[in-house]
Amino acid sequence: xxxxxxxxxxVVPIYNMKKYIGECIESIITQTFPKEEMQVLLVxxxxxxxxxxxxxxxxxxxxxxEYHEKENGGLSDTDKxxxxxxxxENVIQSVISRxxxxxxxxxxxxxxxxxxxxxxxxxxxxxxxxCGDLKIKLYIPDKKYCGDNAAMIAAQGFCEFKSGNTAGLNxxxxxxxxxx
Numbered sequence: 715x716x717x718x719x720x721x722x723x724x725v726v727p728i729y730n731m732k733k734y735i736g737e738c739i740e741s742i743i744t745q746t747f748p749k750e751e752m753q754v755l756l757v758x759x760x761x762x763x764x765x766x767x768x769x770x771x772x773x774x775x776x777x778x779x780e781y782h783e784k785e786n787g788g789l790s791d792t793d794k795x796x797x798x799x800x801x802x803e804n805v806i807q808s809v810i811s812r813x814x815x816x817x818x819x820x821x822x823x824x825x826x827x828x829x830x831x832x833x834x835x836x837x838x839x840x841x842x843x844x845c846g847d848l849k850i851k852l853y854i855p856d857k858k859y860c861g862d863n864a865a866m867i868a869a870q871g872f873c874e875f876k877s878g879n880t881a882g883l884n885x886x887x888x889x890x891x892x893x894x
Contacts, residue, residue, distance in 0.1 A: 723753045732763040760786030833860040
C-alpha cells in the first residue's frame with residue numbers, strides 16, 4: 715500500500731472573512747496533529763475585503779498552509795476547485811514517491827518523463843524539484859509533445875537502440891519491471 719507524505723488535507727473555502735480568518739487559521743495551527751503530515755488549502759473565492767492580506771501573513775510563517783486565489787464562483791465552484799487541488803496533490807505524491815523509489819533501486823542519474831501526465835505543470839514542477847534534490851538530470855519534452863505516451867516510448871526506444879539493444883517484431887508490449 716502506498717503511504718503518502720500528507721495524511722490529512724484541510725480545505726478552507728474563503729469569501730470576505732477578514733473578521734474570522736485569523737481565528738480560523740489559529741484553530742488549525744494549534745491542532746496537535748503533526749504539521750508535516752497536514753496539508754491546508756486556503757482557497758479565496760474572490761474576497762473583496764482584506765482577507766487575502768491576513769492569510770498571506772500566515773503563509774509566510776507556516777509552510778503547511780497553501781494559499782490559492784480564484785475568481786468568485788460561489789461555494790459549489792470552490793468545493794470543486796478544492797477537491798481537484800487535493801486530488802492533484804495526492805497524485806503528485808504518488809508519482810514522485812514511485813519515481814524516487816525507482817531511482818534509488820536503479821541508481822540512474824538521468825530521468826526521462828513524457829506522456830500526458832507531463833502536461834500537468836504541478837507534476838512537472840515536483841519532478842524538477844525531486845531531480846534537483848537528487849542531483850540527477852531530467853528530460854521533459856515540450857508540452858505540445860505530451861499529449862500521449864508516444865514521446866516516452868520513442869525516448870526509450872532511442873536509448874535501447876543507442877545501447878545496441880534491438881529485437882525482432884515479435885516482441886510483446888508488457889511491462890516487465892515492478893518498481894514498488
